[in-house]
Amino acid sequence: MPAFDPAHPVLDLSESSVVLTQQICDVESVSGNETLLADAIVAALEQQAPHLEIVRDGDTVVARTNLGRAQRVAIAGHIDTVPLNDNLPTRYETIDGVEYLWGRGTVDMKAGTAVQLKLAAELVNPEVDITWMWYDHEEVSNDLNGLTRLAANRPELFAADFAILGEPSNSQIEGGCNGNLRAEIRAYGLRAHSARGWVGDNAIHKAATILDTLAHYQAREVEVDGLVYREGLNAVGITGGVAGNVIPDEVMVHVNYRFAPSRSGEEAVAHIHELFPGFDIRIVDLAEGARPGLDAPLAQRFLAAVGGEPKPKYGWTDVARFSAMGVPAVNYGPGDPLKAHADDERVSLQQIRDCEAGLRAWLSGGDSPAAAG
Ligand SMILES: [Zn+2]
Numbered sequence: 001m002p003a004f005d006p007a008h009p010v011l012d013l014s015e016s017s018v019v020l021t022q023q024i025c026d027v028e029s030v031s032g033n034e035t036l037l038a039d040a041i042v043a044a045l046e047q048q049a050p051h052l053e054i055v056r057d058g059d060t061v062v063a064r065t066n067l068g069r070a071q072r073v074a075i076a077g078h079i080d081t082v083p084l085n086d087n088l089p090t091r092y093e094t095i096d097g098v099e100y101l102w103g104r105g106t107v108d109m110k111a112g113t114a115v116q117l118k119l120a121a122e123l124v125n126p127e128v129d130i131t132w133m134w135y136d137h138e139e140v141s142n143d144l145n146g147l148t149r150l151a152a153n154r155p156e157l158f159a160a161d162f163a164i165l166g167e168p169s170n171s172q173i174e175g176g177c178n179g180n181l182r183a184e185i186r187a188y189g190l191r192a193h194s195a196r197g198w199v200g201d202n203a204i205h206k207a208a209t210i211l212d213t214l215a216h217y218q219a220r221e222v223e224v225d226g227l228v229y230r231e232g233l234n235a236v237g238i239t240g241g242v243a244g245n246v247i248p249d250e251v252m253v254h255v256n257y258r259f260a261p262s263r264s265g266e267e268a269v270a271h272i273h274e275l276f277p278g279f280d281i282r283i284v285d286l287a288e289g290a291r292p293g294l295d296a297p298l299a300q301r302f303l304a305a306v307g308g309e310p311k312p313k314y315g316w317t318d319v320a321r322f323s324a325m326g327v328p329a330v331n332y333g334p335g336d337p338l339k340a341h342a343d344d345e346r347v348s349l350q351q352i353r354d355c356e357a358g359l360r361a362w363l364s365g366g367d368s369p370a371a372a373g
Pocket residue numbers: 078108109138167168
C-alpha cells in the first residue's frame with residue numbers, strides 16, 4: 001500500500017481500528033466539510049464490503065445488512081468534528097505509561113466511527129441485522145444534523161430494535177438521558193407608591209413561596225431499567241421590580257427541571273403545576289428524556305458481552321432521537337468525554353481496542369468473538 005494521503009484518502013478497512021482512527025482524523029472534517037471523508041467511506045465500503053447495501057444522503061452514509069435476522073440494531077457515529085485549534089495531524093504519545101492518539105476528532109468521535117467502519121466491513125454474518133450510520137453536522141444545530149435530514153428523507157432506515165451511538169463513553173455503556181424542562185413561574189400583585197405601600201400588593205414577596213418550594217425540594221434518584229438517574233429542580237434566574245419607589249406588580253422565577261426518563265414530558269409539566277399551585281406557569285422549553293432500554297434481551301446480551309457497569313448519561317445526545325422514535329439506545333464509544341472538544345483531545349489506544357472487542361463479541365454472537373468476518 002502507498003502511504004496514506006489525507007488529501008486523497010483511500011481507506012483500507014482491514015487496518016487496525018487504531019490506524020483507521022488516525023487516518024480518518026487526519027482527513028479534516030469540521031462540520032460542513034465532511035464530503036471528502038464521506039466519499040472515502042463510500043469508496044471503501046463499495047470495494048471492501050459487498051455484503052452491505054449502501055445509501056447515501058448528502059454526507060450521511062448508511063450501510064445495511066439484509067440477512068433476514070429476527071432483530072436489527074442501528075449503530076451510528078458522526079463524521080464531523082468541532083473546529084481545529086492547531087491539533088492536526090494526529091500523533092501518538094504516551095503519558096504515564098498509557099498510549100494515546102492525540103488530535104482533533106480522536107475522542108469526539110472518530111475513534112468510535114473507525115471501530116464501526118472496521119466491524120461493518122468484517123462482520124459479514126452478524127447474529128442480528130445491522131444498520132450502520134455515519135452522519136454529518138452533529139456538532140452544529142439540530143436542523144443541520146445529518147440524522148435530522150435522514151429522518152425526514154428516509155425514516156424507514158431508522159427501523160431497529162436497539163441503537164448504539166459511538167459517542168465517547170470511556171468504552172463503557174452509558175444509557176438514556178434525563179429530560180429537560182424550563183418554566184417561567186410568575187406571581188402578580190398591584191403597583192403602588194412605596195410611600196403608601198399598604199394600598200399595593202407586593203409581587204416580589206410572593207416569590208418567597210416559589211423559592212421556598214425550590215429550596216426544600218427533595219430531588220429524586222430514580223432507577224430506570226437498572227440505572228439510577230439523579231433529577232434536579234433549580235431556579236436559574238429571577239426578575240422583577242419597577243423602580244426604587246414602586247411596589248412591584250410582577251415577579252418571574254425561571255426554573256429548570258431535569259427529570260428522569262421514566263417521566264414523560266407531559267408528566268414533568270404536571271409535576272411543575274402541582275409544585276406551584278396558583279402561580280402563572282409558562283413552559284418555555286421541553287425535551288423528553290430517553291430510557292436506556294437496557295432491560296431488552298438484546299441489550300442484556302450487549303451488557304454481558306461488553307462487561308462493566310452501565311452508567312446513566314446526563315447530557316442530551318442523539319440517543320434521545322432514537323428513543324423518541326421508539327428505539328431504545330445507548331452510548332458506547334472510546335474516549336473520555338471530558339476530552340471531547342478539548343485542545344488536548346486524545347484517546348487511549350486500549351479503549352479503542354476494548355470498544356472493538358466489545359462490539360465484535362456481541363454482534364458475532366458472544367461466545368465466538370473471532371468467528372465472524
Ligand atoms: Zn460527538
